[in-house]
Amino acid sequence: MDCLFCKIIAGEIPSAKVYEDAHVYAFRDIHPMAPVHVLVVPRRHIASADEVNAGNSAEVAAIFEAIPKIAADEGLTNGYRVITNCGEDACQSVHHLHFHILGGRKLPDQMA
Numbered sequence: 001m002d003c004l005f006c007k008i009i010a011g012e013i014p015s016a017k018v019y020e021d022a023h024v025y026a027f028r029d030i031h032p033m034a035p036v037h038v039l040v041v042p043r044r045h046i047a048s049a050d051e052v053n054a055g056n057s058a059e060v061a062a063i064f065e066a067i068p069k070i071a072a073d074e075g076l077t078n079g080y081r082v083i084t085n086c087g088e089d090a091c092q093s094v095h096h097l098h099f100h101i102l103g104g105r106k107l108p109d110q111m112a
């Protein structure tokens, strides 16, 4: 499968890893939008949030268990934002489910 994030997870493309476990891989976004900008992805390929179902939702649970650990490691004691872009209207550019963790500064109060 020709998937950028599958290649990053496999180590075929380098990344700045910040966390990994059996189900989850997290690395720094190549175009950071905040002082901390981490992408958290399932090792198993899921195309987007729209593809989550009863057969793969454990991967999403593992991601949301990892997020507070990553936030603590990154020093995000004053809060952070978690975003996933899903599909064309949301400008999803990489079609492997990923959650952006953004923090390290006061973020705008508008989402869009």
Ligand code: DGP
Pocket (backbone or CB within 6 Å): 004, 013, 015, 016, 027, 028, 029, 030, 031, 039, 084, 085, 091, 092, 093, 094, 095
């Ligand atoms: P989205 O627009 O939600 O699909 O976000 C995709 C993000 O992936 C975007 O913020 C930039 C990031 N990105 C794209 N290519 C690479 C890459 O090769 N390495 C890293 N670390 N991040 C990438």
